[in-house]
Amino acid sequence: MEMKLVGKVKDAHGLRGELYILVFAGEASWIKKLKNFELRSPRTEESVAHTVEKIKPFKQGFILKTPLLNDRNAAEAVKGFEFHIPADIFVSKPGETIYLNEILNFVVKNPAQDTIGTIKAFSSNGAQDLLVVETKKGKVEIPFVEAFIKKIDFKHQSVVMDLPEGILDLENL
Known part of the structure; x- marks a missing residue:
């Protein structure tokens, strides 16, 4: 076990x-x-x-x-x-809040289904959990907040997020 x-x-x-x-x-x-x-x-x-x-x-x-x-x-x-x-x-049951480790290595996509990157780790800024996502430009931290999450698809191992414009650019500074 x-x-x-x-x-x-x-x-x-x-x-x-x-x-x-x-x-x-x-x-x-x-x-x-x-x-x-x-x-x-x-x-x-x-x-x-x-x-x-x-x-x-x-x-x-x-x-x-x-x-x-x-x-x-x-x-x-x-x-x-x-x-x-x-x-x-x-491991959460349907309807329960998920545990972050359940989405480790999931692909983060935007609503148009374009790949943003892969979840490689987790962090926190005190106010919220952050997804550490490996993108083509490097690692970024994306707030894992309900307002950004559109769908968590366990079957296809993806998280669809509608991120505010510029958030990925700000994270790469």
């Missing part, structure tokens, strides 16, 4: 082996779906599979209890470990 790195063990929490998991993205709308995860040592790359006993949002992540960690000492022993979750958690 493919696993994705989404955070790290920030600290032990309480006396019963609970962990404070810091989520790199700052939000974890997917925690209700989480049933299992892996903790991976950053030094040895060794990973151990765990199941979720209980979980609740906390600060920039969540507090998590797993049956394999029963006291504070056990929780402190995994401080700094990477937190990996099943990649299939990041």
